[in-house]
Structures are given as structure tokens and as C-alpha cells.
Amino acid sequence: MKLRSPLAVSGVLLALLVVLFAASLCAGRVWTPWSAWISHGQDPRWAIVFGLRLPRTILAILVGGALGLSGAALQGYTRNPLADPAALGVSTSAALGAVLTLYLGAAGEAHWILPLAAMVGAGVGVAILLSLAGISSSIVTFLLAGFVIQTVCGAAIALALNLAPNPWAVNEIVNWLMGSLADRSVEEVKLAAPGIIAGGLMLLTLGRPLDALTLGEQGAKSLGVDLSRTRLLMAIGVAVAVGASVAVTGVISFVGLITPHLLRPLLGSRPSAVLLPSFVGGAALTLAADILVRMTPAASEVKLSVAMAALGGPFFLAMLISMRRRLA
């Protein structure tokens, strides 16, 4: 099959994203036609569009992009097509950082405490993951390391729930843990954007080292790649981007896993080719999922993380089956 250039694919995805953007402003419990957008506050639905849906849409794009790009970068770095910030425990460790601030009641002190804790949590998670995987880059070791981090952080989160000082704290933690974009405001956009943009730019610079890693660590080193610098940029980039995302939306899994996979048939397997399209594609995927979530005819809105898991679970299964056939 003829491979397309990453820029062309990104362009097509961007066009799709623009369509979804418009749809996202219209769609929801209340349908807001174009006339409401340009009413400058005359139409009460104007507030829905600009107070609720616009920040939510921007956040979906930023967070989806961060997760898609982080997934593509982690898959390239680990040379493991199953790598994903959530599957490797990075999202969970970010969540643990955030939950601790909720548990200790510190989150209310200042608005930046929870996001910062989430980023620190993500950073610690990535650092542990890369140090564990540094010993051997085998797929199994890496997934097991991610599983260990995920389990330990998950247990710590459960402990925080268990020992929570009052029911409100429990409620707050549970609500936050179920990743969602509902009821987010401009404040959340302001909190997440710097981390996602900074982390995303760092990851986008890693195309060539990731390509060279196709030849393994020794091969990349023989091509002049500075492995420790690559590892550091990778760790900081993923930690900051995923940490900032998790901080405002909670854990949303599978975006990072699915997006690069959907794009590889178009772009080929070269890791650098998948990076930018994965940002745009992850944004489109997340935004589309969020629009669907808003349309569900249930009494309370289905959380985005639940919908993504429902979508991602079968996808993961299908991938495992196809990989097993290939590895057997």
C-alpha cells in the first residue's frame, strides 16, 4: 500500500478535527444552532456554547492530542506497539499524585497544587518505568514493569479511598478518577495547556532518535544518537504532557494505544512519521468520543473514560490476537 506523508495525513485529520470542533459546539443535551453562536449573549444558549462547550472542546483536543502523541512516542521509544501512557502506569501514577492532594485536602489550597502533583506523579512513574526497562527492552519486561507501577499506584489510590477522612473526599476522588471532560471551564484549559504544549513539543523533537532506535539501543548509539538525552526528553515530555492531561480530566485510557495503530497503515511504521499525526488523530478520536458521550440518552452522562475503555478493550483484544498469531 502506498504510504502517505505525515504532513498530508495530519492535514486531513486537521480538517476532520475542524468539522468535529463545529459539531462539538452544537452537540449535547441542548442543540445549539449557528444562530446561537453569533447572538453575543442574546440567546441563552450562547452561554452553553462559550461557557461550557468551547472549553470542553479545546480540552478534548489538547488532552486527546497529548495522549495520542505520548502513546506514539512511548511506542517508538520502547519499540513496543502495546505501549500506552495508561497501560504503562504513567496515567495511574499521575492520578495517584492528584488523589493524594485530594486526600490530604491540599488541592483546595491553590488551584495549581493538584496539576503539579499529577505531573510529579507522572514523572516518577515514567522514571521508574524507564529505569526498569533500561535493563532489557523486551516487550514482556516493559509491560510487566508498567503493570507493576499500575498495580502499586492503583493499590495506593484504593488505600486513599479506604482511609479517606470523610465521604466528600471519597466522592471527590471517585468523581475525579473517572476521567471525563464534563463541566470543565476555561480554568482547566489554562492549567493543562502549558504542560501539554511544552511536553508535546519536546516529544515532537524526538522523531530522529526514535527512528534510529529501530536498530535498537546499540544501533542508535552507533548512529550518533545521544541515548541519555533522548531518554530524559522522553521522560519529561511524557510526564508533563500526560500529567497535565490527567490533572484536569482524570485517567482516560486507550487513546495513546489506539491512535498510532489506526494511523500506521497509512503512514508506515517509521516512528517519526506517526508522531504529529498521532497528536491530531488523538485529538479527533477523543473529541469524537466526547461528542458521542454527550449524546447518550442516559440520566447521567456516561464518563468519557468509561466509553474509551468500552471501545479500547475489544481493540486491545484484537491486537493481542493478531500479535499472538505473528509471534507464534
Next chain:
Amino acid sequence: MSLQAQDVTLSFGDRPILRGVSAGFDKGQVIAIVGPNGAGKSTLLACLAGLLKPDAGAAILDGTLVAALPGRTRARRIAFLAQTPEIAWDVDVHTFVGLGRTPHLGAFGPSEGDRAAIDAAIAAAGLEAFADRPVTRMSGGERARALIARALAGETDWLLADEPLTGLDPGHALDALALFRRMAHDEGKGVIVTLHDLNLAARFADRVLVLNEGALAIDAAPDVALTPEILSDVYGVLVRRHAGEVGPLIEVLGRAG
């Protein structure tokens, strides 16, 4: 213009791998490193390529420590071909060979010169017909040639290849060695290869280093280095040297003693 190993010593844990190996390599020659399994051939090559840092001693390229060269500079001078290279993604041959240009790439991706070098390397390895084929789905021999092409694409002064003939049939092994000789004799590059096939080493190398248990047993022309006495000493086998049709023929008779 030379690459030198100066008293290179290296241990993995408490297992000594190289015990003070010193040798100088000149461009314009094909130099073979032979020796039994575990003699330290690959480790010596990795030290020369700047991929491993010796515990003591050093690899020196034209008077500069290889370990002190910036990665990109080093990669433009020395190409390294690993013995069991990892190929993580099923990229096509053209993309794969293009990885060899990594140290040369400018800010805006491959230039005309980069593309020409990739095409030349693919042609030199005889892979024109396979350029769009995914590397991971090629046969062992085709893949070995793709790996050689990847190393050629860097247009380095030095090619350090660790058992590049693994998986090649006799015809393609001859092609590869002829290519190495052309690179050395016609283009003036330095080619250092580790080999297991003593006959090919005797026939194609300008110089042979025999390693034994991490030390240099002898460093000389093939006729001097690959004698029955030395080989029986190093490999523990009985060897007879015949005059073959195209070069010396080293026949392994059996285990010594």
C-alpha cells in the same frame, strides 16, 4: 589516518573480556578479527566503534579518543554493523537504509546528497529490486545485505562489521567480501570485520588479528597469522593448510589432543 586500540581492557562484572589489546588499523585495508567464541572479538569492535567504554586503555581515531568524540561526529566517521541487530519496525528497505544517514541529516530532512547516498548503498548491496519490501519480511540473507547497505549509506571512513556474513549463502558472502575489498582498496576506507570462516579470512583479509581469551595472539598477514600451529593453539583443533584453487585452504581435521 588511523584507528588504534591502545591497551584496551574491559570486564563484564568480574569476567575479563579484553586483557590489554593494542593494535593499529590503517585505512585502505580489510582487517579480519578472528578467534574462538568468547575471545572478545565483538567487544573489541564495539570499543573501537565507541559503543563500549574500556575500563582501561582507549580507542583512538586520528589522535582523538573515540569516546570523547560527540556522537554525531563519531557516527559520521565510523559505521558499526552489529552481529544480531534489532529491527524493531517493519519499515521498507529504502527507509531502513536511510537510517544510516541519521548523523548527516540537516534540519529539514534528507537532502539530495542523502538520497543519492541511500540509492548508491542499496545498489552496492544489490537490493534495488527489494527497495520497497519491508525489512522484517525478508529472508536472512536479504536482511543481512540490507544491514550492510544501511552501514554503507553513512559514507563513513570506517566500517566496523561484527560477523556481517552470518546468514549469507556462499555467493552473497563472496559478494559482501568483494564489496568490502572494493571499499578498502578502491575507495580507501578502513574495513574491520570479525569473521568465523577462517578460509574467507585467509583469502580476503589484508591483515588478520587472532584473539584468544581477550588477548591478541597474533596480528599479521593472513599467511603468517593463520598457521596450523597458531590455530591449534587458539582453537584447540588440528588444522592442515592446503594450497587451494584460489587461495589457501584451511582444513579442520579434528579436536587437538
